[in-house]
Each structure stands twice: as C-alpha cells, then as structure tokens.
Amino acid sequence: MTTTQTRPTAAPEKPSIAGRMRGRLQQFLAFASLIIIFLFFCFANDRFLTWSNFTGILLAATVTGLLALGTTFVIITGGIDLSIGTGMTLSAVMTGVFLTYWGLPLWVGVIGGILVGALIGAINGFNVAILGIPPFIATLAMMLVAAGLSLVISGTAPIYFKGTPGFGEIATGSIIPGIRFPNGVLILIVMAIVAAVLLGKTILGRYTFSIGSNEEATALSGVNVKKWKIIIYTVAGVFTGLAGVVLASRLSSAQPALGMGYELEAIAAVVIGGTSLQGGKGSIIGTVIGALIMAVLTNGLRIMSIPQEWQSVAVGCVILLAVYLDILRRRES
Amino acid sequence: MTTTQTRPTAAPEKPSIAGRMRGRLQQFLAFASLIIIFLFFCFANDRFLTWSNFTGILLAATVTGLLALGTTFVIITGGIDLSIGTGMTLSAVMTGVFLTYWGLPLWVGVIGGILVGALIGAINGFNVAILGIPPFIATLAMMLVAAGLSLVISGTAPIYFKGTPGFGEIATGSIIPGIRFPNGVLILIVMAIVAAVLLGKTILGRYTFSIGSNEEATALSGVNVKKWKIIIYTVAGVFTGLAGVVLASRLSSAQPALGMGYELEAIAAVVIGGTSLQGGKGSIIGTVIGALIMAVLTNGLRIMSIPQEWQSVAVGCVILLAVYLDILRRRES
Amino acid sequence: LTGCSSSGSTDGGSDDAASGDKPYIALVSKGFQHQFWQAVKAGAEQAAEEFDVDITFEGPDTEADVDQQIQQLQTALDKEPDAIGLAALDSQAVDPLLQQAQDAGIPVIAFDSGVDSDIPVTTATTDNLAAAGEAAKQMAELIGNEGKIAMVVHDQTSITGIERRDGFVDWMDENAPNIEIVDIQYGGGDQLESTDLAKAIIAANPDLKGIYGSNEGSAIGVVNAVQELGLEGKLTVVGFDSGQAQIDAITNGVMAGAITQNPVGIGYETVKAAVAAINGEKLPKVIDTGFFWYDKSNIDSDEIQAVIYE
Amino acid sequence: MTDTATNAANAANALRGDAGRPPLLLVDGASKSFPGVKALSEVHLELRHGEVLALVGENGAGKSTLMKLLSGIYTPDAGEFFVNGQKLDIQGPKHAQELGISIIHQEFNLMSDLTVAQNIYIGREPRTGGFFLSERELNRRTAALFDRLGLALDPREPVAELTVARQQMVEIAKALSYNAKVLIMDEPTAALNDAEVATLFDLIRRFTTPETGVIYISHRMDELKQISDRITVLRDGRYIDTVETAPTPVSEVIALMVGREIVGETRPAPVETAPEVVLGVSGLSTKRLLKDVSFEVHKGEILGFAGLMGAGRTEVARAIVGADPKDAGTITLHGREVSIGNPADAAKHRIGYLSEDRKKLGVLLERDVQENVVLSSLADYVTGGFVKSKAIEATAKDYVSRLSIKTPSVRQLVRNLSGGNQQKVVIAKWLAKDCEVLIFDEPTRGIDVGAKDEIYALLNALAAQGKAIIMISSELPEVLRMSHRIAVMCEGRLTAILSNEEATQENIMEFATQFSAEGTVAQ
Ligand SMILES: Nc1ncnc2c1ncn2[C@@H]1O[C@H](COP(=O)(O)OP(=O)(O)OP(=O)(O)O)[C@@H](O)[C@H]1O
Ligand SMILES: Nc1ncnc2c1ncn2[C@@H]1O[C@H](COP(=O)(O)OP(=O)(O)OP(=O)(O)O)[C@@H](O)[C@H]1O
Ligand SMILES: O[C@@H]1[C@@H](O)[C@H](O)OC[C@H]1O
Ligand SMILES: [Mg+2]
Numbered sequence A, B: 001m002t003t004t005q006t007r008p009t010a011a012p013e014k015p016s017i018a019g020r021m022r023g024r025l026q027q028f029l030a031f032a033s034l035i036i037i038f039l040f041f042c043f044a045n046d047r048f049l050t051w052s053n054f055t056g057i058l059l060a061a062t063v064t065g066l067l068a069l070g071t072t073f074v075i076i077t078g079g080i081d082l083s084i085g086t087g088m089t090l091s092a093v094m095t096g097v098f099l100t101y102w103g104l105p106l107w108v109g110v111i112g113g114i115l116v117g118a119l120i121g122a123i124n125g126f127n128v129a130i131l132g133i134p135p136f137i138a139t140l141a142m143m144l145v146a147a148g149l150s151l152v153i154s155g156t157a158p159i160y161f162k163g164t165p166g167f168g169e170i171a172t173g174s175i176i177p178g179i180r181f182p183n184g185v186l187i188l189i190v191m192a193i194v195a196a197v198l199l200g201k202t203i204l205g206r207y208t209f210s211i212g213s214n215e216e217a218t219a220l221s222g223v224n225v226k227k228w229k230i231i232i233y234t235v236a237g238v239f240t241g242l243a244g245v246v247l248a249s250r251l252s253s254a255q256p257a258l259g260m261g262y263e264l265e266a267i268a269a270v271v272i273g274g275t276s277l278q279g280g281k282g283s284i285i286g287t288v289i290g291a292l293i294m295a296v297l298t299n300g301l302r303i304m305s306i307p308q309e310w311q312s313v314a315v316g317c318v319i320l321l322a323v324y325l326d327i328l329r330r331r332e333s
Numbered sequence C: 001l002t003g004c005s006s007s008g009s010t011d012g013g014s015d016d017a018a019s020g021d022k023p024y025i026a027l028v029s030k031g032f033q034h035q036f037w038q039a040v041k042a043g044a045e046q047a048a049e050e051f052d053v054d055i056t057f058e059g060p061d062t063e064a065d066v067d068q069q070i071q072q073l074q075t076a077l078d079k080e081p082d083a084i085g086l087a088a089l090d091s092q093a094v095d096p097l098l099q100q101a102q103d104a105g106i107p108v109i110a111f112d113s114g115v116d117s118d119i120p121v122t123t124a125t126t127d128n129l130a131a132a133g134e135a136a137k138q139m140a141e142l143i144g145n146e147g148k149i150a151m152v153v154h155d156q157t158s159i160t161g162i163e164r165r166d167g168f169v170d171w172m173d174e175n176a177p178n179i180e181i182v183d184i185q186y187g188g189g190d191q192l193e194s195t196d197l198a199k200a201i202i203a204a205n206p207d208l209k210g211i212y213g214s215n216e217g218s219a220i221g222v223v224n225a226v227q228e229l230g231l232e233g234k235l236t237v238v239g240f241d242s243g244q245a246q247i248d249a250i251t252n253g254v255m256a257g258a259i260t261q262n263p264v265g266i267g268y269e270t271v272k273a274a275v276a277a278i279n280g281e282k283l284p285k286v287i288d289t290g291f292f293w294y295d296k297s298n299i300d301s302d303e304i305q306a307v308i309y310e
Numbered sequence D: 001m002t003d004t005a006t007n008a009a010n011a012a013n014a015l016r017g018d019a020g021r022p023p024l025l026l027v028d029g030a031s032k033s034f035p036g037v038k039a040l041s042e043v044h045l046e047l048r049h050g051e052v053l054a055l056v057g058e059n060g061a062g063k064s065t066l067m068k069l070l071s072g073i074y075t076p077d078a079g080e081f082f083v084n085g086q087k088l089d090i091q092g093p094k095h096a097q098e099l100g101i102s103i104i105h106q107e108f109n110l111m112s113d114l115t116v117a118q119n120i121y122i123g124r125e126p127r128t129g130g131f132f133l134s135e136r137e138l139n140r141r142t143a144a145l146f147d148r149l150g151l152a153l154d155p156r157e158p159v160a161e162l163t164v165a166r167q168q169m170v171e172i173a174k175a176l177s178y179n180a181k182v183l184i185m186d187e188p189t190a191a192l193n194d195a196e197v198a199t200l201f202d203l204i205r206r207f208t209t210p211e212t213g214v215i216y217i218s219h220r221m222d223e224l225k226q227i228s229d230r231i232t233v234l235r236d237g238r239y240i241d242t243v244e245t246a247p248t249p250v251s252e253v254i255a256l257m258v259g260r261e262i263v264g265e266t267r268p269a270p271v272e273t274a275p276e277v278v279l280g281v282s283g284l285s286t287k288r289l290l291k292d293v294s295f296e297v298h299k300g301e302i303l304g305f306a307g308l309m310g311a312g313r314t315e316v317a318r319a320i321v322g323a324d325p326k327d328a329g330t331i332t333l334h335g336r337e338v339s340i341g342n343p344a345d346a347a348k349h350r351i352g353y354l355s356e357d358r359k360k361l362g363v364l365l366e367r368d369v370q371e372n373v374v375l376s377s378l379a380d381y382v383t384g385g386f387v388k389s390k391a392i393e394a395t396a397k398d399y400v401s402r403l404s405i406k407t408p409s410v411r412q413l414v415r416n417l418s419g420g421n422q423q424k425v426v427i428a429k430w431l432a433k434d435c436e437v438l439i440f441d442e443p444t445r446g447i448d449v450g451a452k453d454e455i456y457a458l459l460n461a462l463a464a465q466g467k468a469i470i471m472i473s474s475e476l477p478e479v480l481r482m483s484h485r486i487a488v489m490c491e492g493r494l495t496a497i498l499s500n501e502e503a504t505q506e507n508i509m510e511f512a513t514q515f516s517a518e519g520t521v522a523q
C-alpha cells in the first residue's frame, strides 16, 4: 500500500511454515507420551491390545473427554470451571425428567438436557463476567447448587430411561455398520472437531485466547469482554450438558449422587494436554491427548491387576513424568 | 521528610493512616458477612447458640482451617495446592505408624507426623520450583500419590491410637482449666497467629507476596525465587502435617481413605477470605474468617435440620452472596 | 424451606423436639444419597409416623467421610434428642461422642452395622459376612463349582465393603477349592467407574465365568459392562442390594441373582427400638433384620417384594 | 569520523583505555541470537570512568538485548565483559548486582501489590533477627533515599496505584539505591515529562563520580546533548560507531542510526480543519480527579493534550471511552449524545483508545503479531463466525511493512519483539480499525526517530482523511509539531486550549502549572 522502501529486516514470509512444523512437532511429542504409555501396556499385557478393550478405553474417555473439551475454553480465558462434574449430573437428571416424567420425544429431551448444561454455563458466565465473582468461587458455588438440585429434583433416586428405548443407543449403540464402534466415541470425536474449529477458526476462539492473554487490553481494544465470557462459559456448559446425556445413556439412568470429582479429572486432562491455567495458551488436540492419557493409564493398570492403592500412586507419578517431559521438550526448542 | 512543598496528591503521610483504617474496615466488613450469618442462625434456632455447639463449630473449623492457613501462602504466590487433603491423610497415617507400630513417644510421633507433611510440601515445592511443573499438576499428582500411599502403608485399614492414651487430648482435650474449650481450637488460634506473623512480619511473607505479585521481577531483583518457593510449599506442608495430627486425634484413628475433597474446602475458605488465586493478595485473618463462614454455615443448616439435599444448595448460594457483597463493598471504596 | 421434610411428622423440626411435645430421635447414618439409605430412611419415617415421634435422618456424602459423620453426630447431640440412631462408619472414632451421649442419658441404637462398644442399647443390623458368604455360595453353584471369577467391590476401607469382600472370599476359600478369584477391584460404588472397571477385568480375563458386585453401584456397573460387551448369558453376575436396575437385570437374565438386605426393616426397627428405649423398655442386644437371596424364581414372592426397593 | 578506521582505532584503544587506565566497562565481541533473529553480532562497547555513554539505535537494534547480557538476564552466545580490566563471568541478575551493575529495564519490573518501599528494597530488606522485617526502618530508609534524590513519593503507597510516570520514578530510585559502579538506564524518560527529565538528569550527574559510569538508552535525541559525553550507535545488531557528543550534530547521529537522512522537525502547516465538530465532551467529571472538562474535536483535526504528570489527560481519555466511570458529563458525536458504558460501546461508535501502558493495557504479550494487529478490527475479518486468516495475515504483513515493524514473521509472539516494535504493533491495531475518533495516549513512547516520522506521517494522513484525533503526549515538541490545537490540563481541569500559532513551550507550561508546583519531583 505504501510505496516507501521498507527496511530489509522484516522478512515475514519464511518462518510461517517452520512455525507450523514446530507446532505440529510439539503436538506430536505430546502425543508421544501417550504412545509410550500405550506401547508399554501393549508389551506388559497381551490382553491390552484387543478391539474390544480399545473401544472400551475410548468409551471410558468419553465423559471426561467431553467435559474437558468444554472446560478447555474456560481455562484458556484464565478461568476455571468446577461445576462441570455436578452440572453434568444435573443435566442427566433433567434429561430424565424430560424423557421419563414429561414423556417428551427422545431428541427434544436430549436437546433439553444439553440446554440445561448451557444454562448452568450461562449462569456461571453471568456470575463471573457481570457480578465479577472469581471463577473458582462462582463455579464452586454452582457445583454445590447443582449437586443439591440433582438430589432434590430426582427425589434422591435414580431416574431410569425405561420408557425411551433408543436412549441407551446414544452412548453404546453403534451406527457404523459392520464394526462395533460405540456411538459415544463418535460423539467425542465429532465434538472434538467442533471444539477445535470453534477454538481455532472462529471469532469465539480468537477472543477466548485474547481474554486469557490480557483481559484488560482486550477490553480496551473494544471487545465486549463480558458478553464473550458469558458466551464462552455457555459453550462450556453445552459440553457439560452433552456429557450428562452420554453419561445417562451409558448408565440407562440418571444417577443423582454421581459427578463430584469428575471436574478434577477433566481439568487434569486439560492441563496435561498443555493448556495453561494462567490462560492464553491451549489446544483441543492437547486436551484430547490428555483425556486419552488418563483413560489409557487407568485401563492399563486395571488390566494388569495392579492393586487399587498402587494405581493412584502410579497415575500420580506418570502424570508428573509426562508433564515434566513435555516441559523439558519445550525448553529444548 | 522533605522540606519542600508537595502537591496535595502526593502527600506521603496521609494515606498510611487512612490506608490502615481502610484495611481494618475491609476486614471488618468481611467479618460482617460472618456475623450476619451467625446472627441469622442465632435467631433461627435456639439450639445454635450453646457453648457446646459454639466450640463444636470452632472444632469443626479446625482441620479445614489449618489446611487453609498453610495453603494461603501457596495461593498468595500464585500457586495452588491440591495435595493438602490426602497429604493430611498421609501425615495422619504416618503418625499412626510412628506411635502405634514403632511405639515412639507421643511428641516424637506428633513431630514426625508434622515432618511428613513438611516433606510432602517440600517435594511439591521442588517439583514446582526446580522442575517447573505447574502447581496444579504437581500437587494433583501428589494428591494421588499421597492417597495411594496412605492406603498402602496402612494396609487399607484405619490405624487406632489405642496405645497412646494422651493422643486424643491433642484435639478434644482441654488444657484450659475450668471451661470445656477444645485444645484443637487453641491449636488453630495459635497457628493462625503464627501464620499471620509469618506472612506479615517476616521476610518469608514478603517474598510470598512479591513472588505472587510479579515472579519475574522478584527474581530479577536478586531474590532466590526457587529457594523461597520450596520453603513456602514446605511451610504449607507443615500446616498439612499438623492438620493430619489433629484429625487423627479427633478420630482417635488414622483413616486412610479420608482426605479427598478437603483441599477444595480449604481453598474455598482461602478464596472466600479474599485471597486472590491470581496471587499477590491475601491475608490470614481473611482465611480464618473464610473457614469460619464455612463451618458456621454447615453447622447452622444442620442444627436447623434443613434437608441434606438442600444444604448444599444453601451453602452454594451463601458463598456466592458473601463473595459478591465483598466485591460490591470493594467497588464502593 | 425452613420446615423439616426429613421428619416423619407433619410439623417436625428440632424446635418442636426441644419444646418437648413429641419425642425426637436423631438418626445419623452412613450415607443418604444412595437408594439403600433412602430405603432405610423410608422405613424410619414409617415407624416415626406409627409411633408419633419426630426424626431427622442424615449421613455423610461418602462412606469415607468419617470426620463429617462425627460432626453430624456432634450436632445431633447438641440438639439434645431423646434418642440417637447411629450407623457408625468407624466405631472407635465415634467412641468419645457415644460416651457423651451416655453421660447425657441419651440412649443410642446402632443400625446397619454394629458399633464396637457397650453403649448402644441394641443393634438393628445385617450380618454382612454371612450375607456375602451366601452370595459366594450361590455363585459357586451357578458356575458349577469351578472356574475363574472376579469381584467388583464398592470400597476397600469401609466396614461393609470389607465384610462383603471377606465374607465372599472366605466362603470360596473354605468351600470351593476349584474356584479361583482372579481379581478384586474397587469402584467406589460409582456406576460409571464400576462399568469401566468391570470391562477392564473382563478384557484381562477372557475365560472368566462370573463376577460379583458388592453393592448396588458395583453390581450395576458389572451389569452394564456385560451388556456393553454383549456377553449377556455368558457371564454369571451376582449382585448385592436391589434397586430398579438390578431388579430389571435379574428379570431379563443378565444377572443371576442378588443378596438383598432389609433396609426398610432396618430403618423401621431402629426407630421402634429407640421409642422402646425412650420408654425404658428392655431390648435384645441384636435385632437381626436378615438378608435374602433373590433371583428370577422368587423375585415376585411377597417375602422378597417386602424387602427390595426400586 | 564515521569511517571504519576510527572504528578499528576505538577497538584497539579499548582495552587500554584513557591514560592507561582500563575502561570502567568493556564489552568485546558480544553476540546473541534468538530463534529466527540475530539480535547482536560482535558488538563492542566501552564505558569510561565518570562518563555518561548514550546508546542509540533504531527499534530492535539490539540495545535492550545488550543490556540484558550485562545484567545477567541473558547469557551471550559469544563475547567477553570486563570491568576495570577484570574479566566478568556474569551468573545471573543477582550476581550482576553484586558485581556493581545496576539496571533500569525498559519494561517495568515492579511488584504491583507491594508498596513503593517494599519494591525498592526487595531482596535487601532491613531485618531484625535475620528473619523478621523491620517495616519502620524500611520506610525510613526509603524516605531518606527519596530525600537524597529529591523525589516526593510516599514509601507506603502501593505501586498499583501509581501512574506510569511515578512507577518509572520508583524504578529509577530502586536502581540508584544499589550504589552501583555501572548504572544502565533503558529508556528511563519514555514516560516522563520535561520536569521529571530534568530531575533525572540532575540525579545522573550526581551519580557519576570518577569511579562510576552510566549507560543511557533513549530515543529522544535532544536529551543526548544534555546528558551524554559520548554516543555509541548500534544498527541491526551491529556496532556502528562511537562519537563524542559535543562536536557531533544530531543529524549525524541519526544518520548513523538509520543509515539515511531524516528531515528535521517542523511545526505543522496549520492545516485548515473542517468546522464540523465530531466529538464533543462537556462537563466531564470523575470522582477521583476530573472537574468539568469540556472541549470539542473537529473533523480532520489533531487536538494535542499537554500537562504535567498526573494532570488527568489519561483519565479524560479513559472516561470518554468508558474504561473508567464518569461522575458527570456528556459525550456527543456529530452533535448527538451517545451513551458509552465501556470501551466496547466506544468501539461501536468508532472511538478508539490507544493506552499509554503498553505492557499492561496494550499488547497481548503471549499472542502473535497478527492477532494483536487485528484485535480491534477482528469483526471485519469474520464471515459467519469464521475468521478469514488469509486476510488477517495480509493485513498484518501490510502494517509490518508500513510501520517497519522489526519481526521475523507475523507469527512471532509479541513478547519477543523489542519495546519500540511492540508499540508499533499497538499503533497498527488502531490503524487497522476504521475509527472516526482516535485517542492516542503517548503513541510514540519508545519509538525511534525514524519510525516517529513515519507515525507522524500516518497521523497526518488519518487527519487528512477526516478523522478526529486526540494526541496525548508528554513531549512538548511533539505536541507542538503535530497538533492543530493544544489542550492543557492541570490537576484534573482544562486550563487552556491554544491554537498552534499561539502555543509555545512557555505558555503551555504556564497553563500546566496553573494551580501548583511540580508533582513527583520535590524542588
Ligand atoms: N488507579 C489509580 N488509583 C488511584 N489514583 C490514580 C489511579 N490512576 C491514576 N491516578 C491518579 O489520577 C491522577 C491523574 O492521572 P492520569 O494518568 O490521568 O494523568 P496524566 O495526565 O495522563 O498523566 P501521566 O499519564 O503522565 O501520569 C494522578 O494524580 C494519579 O495519581
Ligand atoms: N526473547 C526474544 N526472543 C526472540 N527475539 C527477541 C527476543 N528478545 C529480543 N528479540 C529480538 O531481538 C532484536 C533486538 O531487540 P532489543 O529489544 O534488543 O531491541 P532494542 O534496541 O532495545 O529496541 P527498542 O528501541 O525498540 O527497545 C529484535 O529484533 C527483537 O525482536
Ligand atoms: O450397607 C450399605 C449398602 O447396602 C449400600 O449399598 O452401600 C452402603 C452400605 O453401607
Ligand atoms: Mg529496548
């Protein structure tokens, strides 16, 4: 646009490819941790690598994985969401109410359940963005409220999805003809792609990173930070709601007492995947890898019949090691 | 000190007193939340304000309170410690091992238990400061490891302190003659004073704030940030160890499966008390008030026989409200 | 909201209790969120209605929360009840508080599992060791007294978890030399975790013949695993407790059968005994509320229908 | 004097130094690379005893990097350092301090939650019993230090509540408190106005004894004459030359820096501005400071804002865009009242505000150049929620070349850019958005002379397009050069609006000090 001579120092073309390669490599190496663990179990136990166990691992990663996907957005903004565990439960319970008590059609009930999750997220977003309550507190409070409401609404009893036969298929059925590949895993894959696109290619993703990187500067740049925060927490809530539906489908029931503790597991998956709790940095592929690392680890240790008390010691140590290797690698580059 | 005229905006003498007054007032108002809740229950139920219930509330606040005190330091540095819950359990179990299996004298065993806590903290500090692992991951891993080790060491069974008769007195005995004032509460009070002095009057406290405020700048100023971080996590560990001893004393046993979840409650107390998870800001008095708010709330709802499923809803809402009022108040000033 | 819905009476609450127009019995259980405890509570409320007393019923969030239970017991004592019902998570940990109750002249009724102390005037309980032994016996018969089996247990530290594991294992050791228990894992009674756990066990042991789930959540987890893997009928599943899902699994054949306790009976007997204690009546040391094996053949019988809950 | 012969002679003399005494500090062949960037290659630098050596160069020339080598933050790829002929092996920041090298960084390094005194003596706090703090002694020492330096700051005030300029004074006081042999100042005056600069120079003169020396980095050419003895020039990470300040004309220094001639400063041809009022501010007041501020900005006009530190210029800007709450007052656009509750509202009305605090309120340090450039205008690059990354990259590249932003790629993290180049990124962010009213708060902070001219040209072009521009600046020559009219503030009040013809440095200062004497500096 300007005709003036520019100084030679600015050579913008070159590193874009190199930069991308490096990004790929980094992900590949995070992936490497997963592969190492996976291979370890393959050699340690010959029962580990079967189709059925493989899909079992993926299905086991589904609920935490879905929660982790949504919460990745929140964590990138520099926030945290402790309400995803019991929020998921409340979504499951409400799905039960819609389908079983109210007798709504399957898809209406499912969408209703997801919307309950979205509503929980929106309230979190409101409390954080508008009232200015720190995310930890706002979502901790929501965690307690959702846990209580799940019990109240369900009458402290599971709600069974007997009247809606197709419901169980959502998680464990298989729409791919020929092979036994659980739908739940498909849902996880599709949602991971959706999340990756949202985060990487849309304005929502851009602002997620901007807010996490420097909220004040983003606001002064004319971005309506409050509005976007509410949207981001709501998006996380959609994932929570979906996790609730998948959970309920897997258990053919809404279990009102479940859920506490799932949030830590999901957050751990996110952070193992390289997303920083300080905000501004993170990726969906990392989160997926983080969730898989957790699922493979748990499954492998169980397959090997490691005594329960040693399992948690082992998981703790492997998490430490995986993250430390990741740090070493980044220092190198 | 300067003899020259200065502009009114930069009067060096004035704000020190005004500033202090404001600080006092802020604490008073945070305190006000607690008082309001307390008064509410006094009027709502005449069983609430009895000496036995009053000391019961204080005793209930002791374990979480001790954990919260220690973790206040870590949070002010901008870190977090998820290992305090199960770390406390491991300290309790080791106290049991020292006193019951090894038959060490009471005080040796107690100090041993506290040192186990300190060791856990030191390892956390090492992982965070030297290996550079994010505090969330480092202490999450430690949480799992400590949970597992507690089960392994105890053989998944409680260890009873039958052979050490004085041990129960540590928490529930009363050394103040005349009144039934549990020693555990005395310990909490003494440790709160110790923590307040450490944080407010010592070099450790100064670096705690400084690191949380701007870690890079602190390091550039020549402070050995790594060393101090290890020390700070170790101090937090001492409180964890002490909490373990007090808990074991209260239960006359080391319960190896306990502990998970206590960390959230303690962190919540810290944050309700006004300490920021971003680091750099916080106070011990705030943490004590936060822990008391939680304890009063739980107790009051129980005394009123509010159905249990509604209790968590109520606690969630009150936390939200208390923090929001605090925010409003700060906005005013 | 300020009313007390846990109370069996219409205008319950401790204020009324304190004012003394009705006896007040505080029940502190081991939990409240699970179906089993809700059934105990239902039985207690039924008795409260019948004997015209006020009750409250509460319990910790999980069976690991010994500290929470102590606080609940402490608060219950501060409400100065006329009697206390207690399902102790750890007998020794509650001992000082039981002492306090005794000093205050408040009778204590133990329920669900015994309290290792002289203070409770009676205990309304299931013999978990024997119940688990019965489950083992049924399992052995069902798989023809030989082969590999595994166990999904709800807890490795709580008394019920330990007793339902050990009762099962001990019976097998003594009576079924050709049955091998290849794995025992713990799923916290969480249905989802127990499902994934059971799937891993099955994956690791393709020649497995049966799995035992030690409580409702564990048993349902095993059932889910079998269904997700399409192994219905190929694996013998033995459960514990009841609830809709287990009843369905038994009716449609995925589960061979299960042990049930009599939770409603436990709750009812506890309150009844408390009333008797308040009135100074003499009580037997133990009120055995019994346990039952139920399967497709007897599930519709009156005897079983009376003790299972949906 | 600028030929390579002199170069070689300088280098040869270096180790020996004047009068046979080795120089206070000698840097020999220092090199440093970052991924994709050769920041320094074989740089020489010689600081003599008792002198102030100015270090100049364009943005990204390598000045800060060199200083970070000296202060132990980076380790050099190659090169040696000598103090008084003694070879140094600098281990880290603390070690550098112990070796007598003290630095004021270009970016603030303060702990905002601590007080002024706590910041200054961090790591060296007076203690009792080795472990307990003596807060009283700390404040006493700080007060004594301020007394000695002639600064009027409250030792007990939290740093978070200070304006940028006051924070800078704290940094300066901190560096001076070390009693170092070598004092490095990386653009210490970028946030200061003339009065503060004068105080700083006074401090520097008092600091330089025959045993000490100062390395002084600045983009303000006029300062070099006032304070420095010699000037070392870097260009593109290479040593170019060192000249005696007194005999060397400024234009020659600039030519050494940029490798070409730069036209000197001229007062603007006071362009005819259209009479049409774009932005109207009336009766603007805030709780903290502003009292009844009213003014108008016309189409195509640059309205300069002058005033002393803390006069309230930033606060006016923040109140207009809704970053701070207003107590009273109305904002009109083309005569119509608009309600602006936050900067997003302002942006909707096409009012943009470039903040004076680049690090805290300007850039996203951990994001790349292109994301920063389009942050304000992102909505223009979106269809159906999806961002058009090709278009974004093209825009970013365009601004990188138009503003000569020195970066290996538009994907470089802004953290890795030099201070001046970060500032250019922030400017690009607002140029990329099509605003009608632009408020630039200290836009040329830390920007080199050559690039300043380019930015001035851009501002003039924007004005020519009909935009209404407010330019807040603490550099009076810049205000005089750029503004059609100049608003002067003092203590939260607007004391004058002068036309360019009637404005002089003198009458601006008069209106700027209408109510009181100077701020941070006690006379
Ligand atoms: N966050 C704050 N808290 C308290 N006082 C503040 C705060 N920000 C600014 N001030 C005070 O408000 C006054 C006006 O500051 P402002 O930044 O508007 O001045 P300015 O004219 O832009 O000067 P400069 O930017 O050069 O300091 C100053 O006295 C300053 O001390
Ligand atoms: N950490 C880093 N990583 C990558 N590149 C860097 C890093 N630090 C500096 N650079 C690059 O090194 C070069 C020199 O930067 P430096 O900060 O020394 O410039 P400067 O002369 O101080 O400029 P300014 O006047 O703008 O402050 C620049 O091109 C900059 O982008
Ligand atoms: O006995 C109880 C059991 O039946 C239930 O399922 O889980 C908790 C146990 O204490
Ligand atoms: Mg620089």
Ligand SMILES: [Mg+2]
Pocket: D313, D314, D315, D356, D441
């Ligand atoms: Mg300003």
